[in-house]
Amino acid sequence: MPALPLASAKRHTSKRVYPPKPAQVYLFGTCLADTLFPQSGLDAIELLERQGLEVLFPQGQSCCGQPAYNSGYEDEARVVARHQIKQFPLDIPIVVISGSCGGMLRHHYLDMLKHDNDLEVAAFCERIFEFTEFLTCVLEVKLQDQGAPERVALHTSCAARREMDVHITGKALLEQLGQVELVEHDYISECCGFGGTFAVKHGDISGAMVQDKVKHLLATDAVRYVSADWGCMMNINGALEYQQEAFRGEHIASYLLRRTRGDNA
Amino acid sequence: MNTRANTIATDGSKYEASARQFRGNVARDLANPQLRENFRGAMDYLTDKRRQAFPSEDELETLRRKCQLIKQRCLLKLPELLEQLESKLEQNGIQVHWAETTAEANTIIAELIQRKNGTKVVKGKSMVSEETALNDHLQAQGIECLETDMGEYIVQMAGEHPSHIIMPAIHQNKSQVADLFAHNIPGFDYTTDVDTLIRTGRQALRDKFCHADVGVTGVNFAVAETGTLCLVENEGNGRMVSTVPEMHIAITGIEKVVELLDDVPPLLSLLTRSATGQIISTYFNMITHPRREGEKDGPKEVHLVLLDNGRSQAFADEELRQTLQCIRCGACMNHCPVYTRIGGHAYGTVYPGPIGKIVSPHMLGLEATKDLPTASSLCGACGEVCPVKIPIPKILLRLRKESVKAKGEPLVVKGQGCNRKPLEAGIWKLWSRLNTSPVIYAIAMWLASRGRWLTPAKAGAWTRVRTLPKPARRPLRELVKQREQRREGQ
Numbered sequence: 109m110p111a112l113p114l115a116s117a118k119r120h121t122s123k124r125v126y127p128p129k130p131a132q133v134y135l136f137g138t139c140l141a142d143t144l145f146p147q148s149g150l151d152a153i154e155l156l157e158r159q160g161l162e163v164l165f166p167q168g169q170s171c172c173g174q175p176a177y178n179s180g181y182e183d184e185a186r187v188v189a190r191h192q193i194k195q196f197p198l199d200i201p202i203v204v205i206s207g208s209c210g211g212m213l214r215h216h217y218l219d220m221l222k223h224d225n226d227l228e229v230a231a232f233c234e235r236i237f238e239f240t241e242f243l244t245c246v247l248e249v250k251l252q253d254q255g256a257p258e259r260v261a262l263h264t265s266c267a268a269r270r271e272m273d274v275h276i277t278g279k280a281l282l283e284q285l286g287q288v289e290l291v292e293h294d295y296i297s298e299c300c301g302f303g304g305t306f307a308v309k310h311g312d313i314s315g316a317m318v319q320d321k322v323k324h325l326l327a328t329d330a331v332r333y334v335s336a337d338w339g340c341m342m343n344i345n346g347a348l349e350y351q352q353e354a355f356r357g358e359h360i361a362s363y364l365l366r367r368t369r370g371d372n373a
Numbered sequence: 374m375n376t377r378a379n380t381i382a383t384d385g386s387k388y389e390a391s392a393r394q395f396r397g398n399v400a401r402d403l404a405n406p407q408l409r410e411n412f413r414g415a416m417d418y419l420t421d422k423r424r425q426a427f428p429s430e431d432e433l434e435t436l437r438r439k440c441q442l443i444k445q446r447c448l449l450k451l452p453e454l455l456e457q458l459e460s461k462l463e464q465n466g467i468q469v470h471w472a473e474t475t476a477e478a479n480t481i482i483a484e485l486i487q488r489k490n491g492t493k494v495v496k497g498k499s500m501v502s503e504e505t506a507l508n509d510h511l512q513a514q515g516i517e518c519l520e521t522d523m524g525e526y527i528v529q530m531a532g533e534h535p536s537h538i539i540m541p542a543i544h545q546n547k548s549q550v551a552d553l554f555a556h557n558i559p560g561f562d563y564t565t566d567v568d569t570l571i572r573t574g575r576q577a578l579r580d581k582f583c584h585a586d587v588g589v590t591g592v593n594f595a596v597a598e599t600g601t602l603c604l605v606e607n608e609g610n611g612r613m614v615s616t617v618p619e620m621h622i623a624i625t626g627i628e629k630v631v632e633l634l635d636d637v638p639p640l641l642s643l644l645t646r647s648a649t650g651q652i653i654s655t656y657f658n659m660i661t662h663p664r665r666e667g668e669k670d671g672p673k674e675v676h677l678v679l680l681d682n683g684r685s686q687a688f689a690d691e692e693l694r695q696t697l698q699c700i701r702c703g704a705c706m707n708h709c710p711v712y713t714r715i716g717g718h719a720y721g722t723v724y725p726g727p728i729g730k731i732v733s734p735h736m737l738g739l740e741a742t743k744d745l746p747t748a749s750s751l752c753g754a755c756g757e758v759c760p761v762k763i764p765i766p767k768i769l770l771r772l773r774k775e776s777v778k779a780k781g782e783p784l785v786v787k788g789q790g791c792n793r794k795p796l797e798a799g800i801w802k803l804w805s806r807l808n809t810s811p812v813i814y815a816i817a818m819w820l821a822s823r824g825r826w827l828t829p830a831k832a833g834a835w836t837r838v839r840t841l842p843k844p845a846r847r848p849l850r851e852l853v854k855q856r857e858q859r860r861e862g863q
Contacts, residue, residue, distance in 0.1 A: 137849045139808075143821055144842045146849035150856070165853045167815070170808040176801050178751060180773030180792075184805035191809040219767075270753035299710045303750025310748045311834020316403050316714045317750070319838060346839030 123273060126245045127201065132162045133242075134196050136204040136213065139171035140338040141359075148338070148359035152205050152239060155365050159247050168195040173220075174212040178304050182220060189217050190224070193232045202235050203242045205361060207268030207337040210238040215271055238268060240336050240360060244277040253285040255367040261291050261330040263321075263344065263357065265337035266299050278336050278360055285367050293333075294324045302343040318347045326355060336360045383510040385475030385682060389741040391721035392733060396744060398719040408544060412716045415543045419707040422650025423758070440643050441762040443636045444698035451688060454597040454630045455679070461600030465662040467675045475505035478680045482507060482589070482622055483514050485676055489620055491516065491586030495578075497604070497611040498522035499591030500538050500701060501624050501680055503723045504736065507589070519585075521578050521610040523571060530557050536717030538724060539648045539703040544716055578610070588614035588672065592625035593700070594640060595677070598633045602677065604658040605644060607651075612658055621672040623660070627679050628688075628697035640700060643760040647702040683735035683787075690785055692771055696731050698761040705755035705765060711748060720745065727755035731768045739776050739788030746772035747792075818848040 133156060137149045153163045169192060177185035192213070196202050204210040214236040221229045243249045262282060264275035275297075282290050301307065301317025308314075321344055325333050332355065335341050341357045348355055391398075402408055427433040447454060459469045472478035478501075486494060494516055496502065508529070511518040520529040524541035528534065531553055535541030542550070551565045558577055564570065590611055594603040602623050604611050615621045631637065645651045664671035687693045706712040706726025717725035722733040722742065730745040746769045755765040775785060776792035807813055821844040828843045835841060847855075 137853075142849040143818065143844050146845045146847065146852050149849040150852055153853070153856075165850070167850055167854070168811040170811070170814045173808070176804060178770065178773070179797075179801065180770070180775075180777040181798070181801040181805075182774055184801040187805050188808045266750070266752035266754070270757055297754075299750045299752035299754070301710070301750055303752070306747065306750045308834050310399070310744075311837060312400060312403055313711055313715060313748060314750065315834070315838040317710055320714075342842055343839065346835075346842065349840040350836075350838055 124245075129159075129247055130161065130200050132164060132198070132200045134198070134200060134202040135163050135165050136169060136172070136192075136196075136202050136209065136236075137165065138204065138206045138209045138338060140342065141205055144342065145338055145359065148205060148361050151359070151365040152203070152361035155243070155361055156203065159243075159249060161247075164198070164200075166195040172209040172212045174209060174216075175304055177212065177216060177220065178306075186220050189220055193217075193229065196232065196235070199231070200235070201237050201242065201246065202232075203237050203239055205239045205336070205359070206339065207238050207265040207272055207274070208339050210236055211267040211271030238272050238274050238277075238336065240268075240277040240281055241272065241274040243364075244280050249281070249284075251281065251284040251364065251368050253287045253367050254369065255285070255287055257287045257289070259289045259291050259328070259330045260363075261293050261325055261328050261333040262296075263300065263325070263333050263335040263337075263340055264296075265335065265340045268336060269297060278334070281360065281364060282334065285364075288367065291328045291330045293328045293330075295320070296324075300340045300344050302339045304339065307343060314343075318343050322347045322351065322353070326353065331355075332363075333357045334360050334363045382506070383513050384479055384506055385504050385723070385736065387506055387509070388722055388733075389737050392737055392741045392745070394721050395719065395748070398721055399715050399748075402716050402719045403714060407546075408716055409714060411544055411546050412713055415540065416707050416713045419540075419649065419703075423647060423704060423707070424650075426646035426650040426652065436639060436643055437760055437762050439639050440700075440760055441698065443631065443640060444700070444761050445695075447631050447636070448628065448688070448694055448697055450632065451627070451630065454632055455627060457597040458595055458600065458630050461597060462602075462677060463600075465600045467600065467602070467660075467662065467677055470676060470678045471681075472678055473681045475680070475682055478505045478624060478678050478682075479507055479510040481678055482624065483511060483516070485620065485622055486511070486516055486587050487514070489586055489674075491620070493581075493585045494518045494587045494589055495581055495585040495614050495618065496520050496522075496525070497588070497590035497606065497614040498525055498541070499589065499624055500535070500723060501591055501626055502589060503535060504626075504682060505624070505680065507624070518589075519578075519581050521582070521608075521614055522606070523574050523608060523610075526574055526578065527553060530554075534718065534723070536725065537703060537706060538701055538726075538728075544718065582610075582613045582617050585614075585618045587620045587622060588616075588618040589622045589624065590615050592623050592629055592677070593644070594637050595625060595630045596632075596634050596637065597630055600661060601634065602658075602660040603637060603641075604660065605641065605654045605656075606658070607649075607655040609656055612656055615658060615660060616671050619672055620674045620676070621660070621663075622676045622678065624678040624680060627681055627684050628699070644700050644702050647704040647758070647760040683737075686787065687732070687735045693731075693735075693768065693786070695763050696728075696735070696768060698763050699728055699732065700761060701728075702760055704758045704760065708754040708758045710750070710752060710754065727765045727769075728763075731763075731765055731772065734772055734775075734786055734788070739772065739786050740791040741788070743776050743788070743792045746776060815850065818850060822846060822848050822851075 141149045173185035173188040269275040300321040301314040470481045508518045520526045527542040536544040547565045554561045592602045593605045663675045687696045712726040734742045751766045775789040778790045825844040832841045
């Protein structure tokens, strides 16, 4: 039954040739999940392990460098990028649980480190997979929904959509859940207004954007929204909490694990 | 007597001051619900029209790639093509003038008009003439200068500037336009019917075309191979302006030159579809020479003013040069979540939206425009729709880099380094140390999690509309370690 979404997901990400299922993977936890939202990291590990993979989490990893890079401080970002590359020495996939960090690691490292050893950098970037992309296109997971019927919305980050070209894979995973109905909110492809330091440097524009995003999500009859990017979720959930709304976003790793494990929080 | 000329610059430099007001403008326009509604509605309409004009994703991609390559080829040969264009145009009887600055362009145009003893000018739509503030300059010289594009006509009547490069009056709705006409057009029978409003405007303009001494227009493509000036428009006013008066002066930026006549059809096809969703514009004018002997109409003199105004600075850098690929369709602003919310005037620049953010620093210097490159979430919507594939987000990043560059680096962009603050630079240095030494990082994580109760309730702009999350009780790295240890113990 899930053949169709899977097939279309593969077609949409056909810019890339996917490797066969590996025995081991690295997890790039991202600094946001590490500091603020660790449960999603643990849930991602559990989901990957259930697929029979061994998940390695190098303790030396830190931030991908995006905050400095996006602020124009490329030299500072570059040393951080070189440091990350050293933390993942084995030739196995690196799964990233946030789309924008994935975009940074996969695409911007190539630009930023073009004067370094090209082959080493290119090989590293080639090993980067966004979490939903990896589940869909490399593992080709088959999910068994154990949860009660419910409606959810999906927020795909701009990075997943436009940099990683993987906005279709999150959808494909949710569509595998038999009891979950995916509802589409208005302006679904529009940015939530996070943009890292943009949210602080231009707080009023960013604020107007997130207020609209919240309005469109609340206008659906979904019970929650799901996303694979903590940057957006920190922004959207923060605005929801500020407005004293009970509606929240949940990381897709936690959501998939919960649905397929059968516990309904 | 016009005393404005003494207080306000009558060339492009006047935008330096308004660009500096960006933050204030943003606060003002975000707080205007009518304005925000007008922009949202108009942008939804335009993005929808564009979507319908490109039914095939594959065709769109092929055409974008093709047009990107055309513009890149033309830019690669820019100096030669400009020379070829000049000699072809002059062979055809069109006189070419070069202007490095906006003030020079205005002086050239004013002198041409005065040589003809002209006092009445009608204008077709031209963003480059907005760039030079030509209307202000000519009015200061006592020359009447009337905009004839309906949107520009409205904007001029309101004493404003265009808020969009294709739809200059998009910030106004029909009842606002009706109010404006009621105040300014004698005998106007109040209505908000759009067709009647347009008809009223057209009637008021009709007479002006016939009595004007000079017509001024922009140029969409200047073809070097044949010496042809191409003008894309929908209202026929461009044709009137370029054919009825005795003299036609066209003004454009140096990047508008294309090598071959064959380059035009694909570019035109992408331009109109990206801009308004039209398969082709209502009018497409190709101007190759003045009125020839025996011909009954057409201007007796045709001039082209080619303006640099910072473009050669962008041209000198391989990455920034891509800025000049722009064919001014406006799709980037139509799809921009920032533009949709703050509108075109907030930018304070002639060109608003994503393209405005990357082109204005070359025209006005990075110092006056330093808030523009950072006013983007880098969502990538602009780059995704750009018909000539300008990597706008990447160029925004590049300009951010230029604006925090340390002193003493070779000059690339005028005003580079203007946004470098010692405190911010220091913070990023520290951040970089933290993220490259696992021991310090682990200690920082330990401190953040144990000191989570110290998280402030207020954190600047962030908490004006959001709450600030607290660090988790234990960071992911510790939880993973515990998990691994538990497993080993089992």
